[in-house]
Amino acid sequence: MTYCVGMRLDRGLIFMSDSRTNAGIDNVSVFRKMFTWSTPGERVITIMTAGNLATTQAVVSLLDERSKVPADRKPSILEAPTMFQVATLVGETLREQVRVHAGEAPEAETKFGATLIVGGQIAGMEPRLFLVYPEGNFIEASEDTPFFQTGETKYGRPILLRAYDRDMSFEDAVKLLILSFDSTLKANLSVGMPLDLQVYETDSLQVGEERRIEQDDPYYSEISSGWSEALRTAFHSLPKFSF
Template sequence: MTYCVGLRMKRGLVFMSDTRTNAGVDNISTFRKMHTWCVPGERLVTLMTAGNLATTQAVISVLEERSKAQGERNPSILEQPSMFQVARLVGETLREVISERSTQGQAADSAFGATIIVGGQIDPGPPRLFLIYPEGNFIEASEDTPFFQIGETKYGRPMLLRGFSEDLTFPDAIKLLLVSFDSTLKANLSVGMPFDLQTYVADSFEIGHEDRITRDNPYYNEISEGWGRALREALGQLPPYDMG
């Protein structure tokens, strides 16, 4: 399992992903799930993946190879004129990879399923964020749905729903994401550290802040301990239940 979140804000985009993959409690590995293509001054595209590891690695490999061998037969992320066309290309690639790995057509596709968050900006368009499904279709973030989650989403979602605003600063957005990821990590062992973090400032066309947050990160530990303490204090301040 995995956990990845993409936020669309007025200031730009924020991406965070965990790095754990596992096939049981005794078979745990770490793989990067965030990948970026950047042409400074022109475009930045970031993908985060969740699902079957062989499928997601194949999708990234195909996209990477096509970006190095551009042409009509090799549609490339680096040649697409808009983020919408990038989302279409990623969706088509994902569908192709799943189809190739399926031994019984659509009936066996679920075993190779994956979902992808793709976001970024291509000049002269605005920053955009998409959620791509295994079938290759996708939806775009909007004012009503300003963030996407993939993987183990349920434990970290309440914090995002209560705390997210498109007006957040990057530091506050990162703090919110760390609370969401920490809550997910504590509730589900299939999500694990380190966490990969990336910010994108609108119209910069380059990677903003990047970090890999490990378990010994002082700020993460302060957030984790402080959030638990704040919850206990808030619970204590609520009125007691009247048992008659």
């Protein structure tokens, strides 16, 4: 399992992903799940992956290969004219790999499935954020749905729903995401550190702040312990129940 969040703000886009993969409690590994392609001054595209590791690695490798070697049939994600077309290409590549890994067996398709978050900006257009399903179709973030989650979503969702604000700063957005991930980490062992963070500022057309947050990161530790104490304080301040 995994946990990834892509969020759209007035200031731009922000991404965070964990790095744990597992095939059972005695077979846990660390693999990066956030990947970025850019042509500075022209476009920045970030993809986060969740699902079958072989499928997601094949998708990322194919997208990377096709961005370096001219394609015979269609443009690469570094050549597609719009972010919608980028999402379409990513969806087609994902669908292709799901079929390959599933051996064209429909009953096995879920096992080899994956879900991707795709976000970025192309010069002259607005930043856009998409959630791509294993079937290759996708939806786009909107005013009503300004962020996407993949993987183990339920534990970290409540804090996002309660505290998200489209005009919040990147700094506050990072704090919010850390709280969401901390809740998930405490509730599910299949999600684990380190966390990868990336910030993209609208119209910068270059990769922004990137950081890997390790288990012993001082800020993460301070936020995690502070949030636990704040919850306990809030709980005890609420009116008591009486029979």
